Amino acid sequence: MSYVVLARKYRPRNFTEMVGQGHVVQALSNALTTQRLHHAYLFTGTRGVGKTTVSRILAKSLNCLGADGQGGITAEPCGVCQACTDIDSGRFVDYTELDAASNRGVDEVQALLEQAVYKPVQGRFKVFMIDEVHMLTNTAFNAMLKTLEEPPEYLKFVLATTDPQKVPVTVLSRCLQFNLRPMAPETVLEHLQQVLQAENVPSEVQALRLVSRAARGSMRDALSLTDQAIAFGGGQLQEATVRQMLGAVDRSYVLRLIDSLARSDGATVVDTIDTLRLNGLNAASTLEEMTSVLQHMAVLQAVPGRVDASEHEDPDAAEIIRLARTLPADETQLLYSLCLHGRGELGLAPDEYAALTMVLLRLLAFKPSAAASSRLAEKKTLNFPPSALPAGPVTSPQVCSLPERALPAPQAPARPTAVAPVAVVVAVQARAAEPAAPSSTPAPERNAPPPAVPQDEGPPWEESVQTSRRVVAIPVRDAGEPGRLDQLRVRDAVEPPAVQAAPVTSAEGDFWFDAIMQLVRAETIGALVRELALQSQLVARDAGQWVLRVERETLNQANARERLSVALQTLGHEVRLAVEIGTVNDSPALRVAAEAARRQREAEAHILGDPFVQTMMRDFGGKIVPGSIKPLAD
Known part of the structure; x- marks a missing residue:
């Protein structure tokens, strides 16, 4: 028959x-x-x-x-x-x-x-x-x-x-x-057990689990693969023979790869991929199995204690739970996305194992390295132009540049009693080599000629406000308190909207700017950590603890603070960071933006002042396309 x-x-x-x-x-x-x-x-x-x-x-x-x-x-x-x-x-x-x-x-x-x-x-x-x-x-x-x-x-x-x-x-x-819906692997597994029991064919649960996953929701495919596995295994289904028949990757390799990536152990990742190559295991199957494991890890991280009924019988469940606790949730999501999209890259590379190596090592380019230097190797370039980052330390007097009309008039009514008074002294903008000396003389009239200010001295953002406007000397601690600087800021139409107000410079701000620029140039920080460093203001440096101030609550994350503390250790600062929410008026981002605005204005002034450009505009009706003028990099 x-x-x-x-x-x-x-x-x-x-x-x-x-x-x-x-x-x-x-x-x-x-x-x-x-x-x-x-x-x-x-x-x-x-x-x-x-x-x-x-x-x-x-x-x-x-x-x-x-x-x-x-x-x-x-x-x-x-x-x-x-x-x-x-x-x-x-x-x-x-x-x-x-x-x-x-x-x-x-x-x-x-x-x-x-x-x-x-x-x-x-x-x-x-x-x-x-x-x-x-x-x-x-x-x-x-x-x-x-x-x-x-x-x-x-x-x-x-x-x-x-x-x-x-x-x-x-x-x-x-x-x-x-x-009609695709069937879950657990449903296929249960039906296969009943079929093989009726056929009196000995089988291992792990072998049937491999077949049920390979069926991808099709019961007919599952039964066909079972027929093939019975013939391949000589009348029985064992995990090793079924895995060899399907070309499936042993999950131990996958768990080893994920564990190595969690520990930033690139050498073990490369060695494991070489082992896969020697054993002839499929690179696409490796990524597919990794996405399955990472999906279980992501569920455990999002819903702690959630374990499916099928996972109780899975011998790798304990290891998956351990990896879910070891690998951060954001890195789990990133690795899942890399593996999912990496399958499409395998056919583009001349060697699929080389493509597999690049897909997995890509995670190490976006996660903290475990090296002794604690360097964060996130290879994202800063969005600011290179010329906008000063090469050396920037020195400036502790003054805040404000328009004249922002100063309170002598006959102005007293401030409300609910607001603490701020000591404000009017002074003419000084040279960079000289501190801003307080003066008790009243402010000059608005039409008075501006004092001459050398173009090659002073901080770059002070050059952007070298007009007849007055400057206000504000102590660093007082200037940074929430609510006080807002009473002094008056954003009127004194200067064009494109011109940003200069940051309130201070000694603490100079120190913080120099430190952050060193980390940025060395590419030691990136992503959220870099955003926290650039958008924050150093308020105080106490013994063993520095206090930062940010305006957005989303930047105040424990993981970002810890990574920034580790990055500061490379500069010799063994400190713990504390973050408070408030008004920020002297951050590295404000300084870099002010420098970029100054260079843009200089470029526009240079073009508009060029005799040839003026001739073209006057004689031929030429126009400069808005936004087409960009400063050249140094």
Whole structure:
């Protein structure tokens, strides 16, 4: 007797044997029980989930005669009457299956519809089953529309497709649609255990788990792979032989790779990939298995203590839980994204193992390194132009440049008592080599000529405000308190909107600016850590602790503070950082922005003052495109 493959031998014969499609079974069973029958059904879903099987069971339910020959329409066909056995064997005259992939023309459809005028010969209903209906031509669809909408009472249409998007909406609107879902690996595993138990084939749970994952939701694929595994393993299913047959990567390699990436151990990553190459294991399977493990890790990190029932029997569950506690959640998400998109890069590289190495080592370029220097090797370039970063320390007097009209007039009313007074002294802007000397003389009139200020001296952002405006000397600690500087800022139209107000410079700000610029140039910090450093103001340096101030609560994260503390250790500062929320008026970002604005104004002034440009604009009506002038890098 010829051998019958498992996929055909264990094809469900009734609704109770259907696996993983409870929503479809319930709807059809209730419809058959109450005899609320539609004239056309459309079953959609991926390959091997039971579309044809459901169609045959539905045909048997409509035509079943019962074991005694007196049965009627039922949700539980007997399986022993003439109609049931003929449908199972494919010789029931009133059940017609048409493969639309090979019979897709209008002639084949018309030949099928010509049979609709004749009543059933043997059963109660004629059932026309059209498989892969989306392959029909538009003319064929149009030919069947009228019959599909109003068929004879003894005719039922059953359509099946793996791509419902290609079915015309005129057909979809005439059908009762059911979507058969891909089956979960746990459902496939449970069914395979029952099949192999009935076949008396010894098997290992881990081997069946590999087959259920490789099936990708298709029960037919799972049974076909099981047939192949039985032949490959000599009548039994063992994990080693099934893994070898599928070319699947042992999860121990995957766990080793993730553990090495968590420890920033690039050498172990490369050695493990070389081992995969020597064993001939597939690079795509490696990334696929890594995404599966990382998905479980991400779930454990987002929902601590969440373990699926299937994971209790997984011997790698304990190691996955340990890695979920070791690898930070953001790095888990980053590695998952790299592995997911890295599968598409394997075919672009001349060597898939070289591509696999690059995909995994890419994480080390975006995460802190475990080297003794604690250098954060995040290779993201700073968004500021290189010329905007001063090469050396920037010295400036502790003054805040404000417009004249921002100064309080002598006859101005007193401040509210709820606000503490601030000592404000008016002084003329001094040279960079000289400190800002307080002066008790009143402010000069607004139309007075501005004092001459050398262009080659002073901090770069003081050059941007070398006008007749006055400067206000404010102590660093007082200037940084929330709410006080806001009373002094007056953003009037004294200067163009593109000109930003200069930051309030201080000795603490100079020190913090120099330190952060060293870290930025050395590429020791990046991403959120760099944003925290650039947007913060150093308020105080106490023994063992520095106090920073930021304006946004989102920057105040423990992970970013710790990484910034580690980066400062490379400069010899063993300190702990504390962050408070308040108004920031002297941060590295403000200083760099002021320097960039100054260079932009100089570039625009240079172009507008060029004699050739002036001639072109005067004689030929030339115009400068806004935004087209950019300062050159040093």
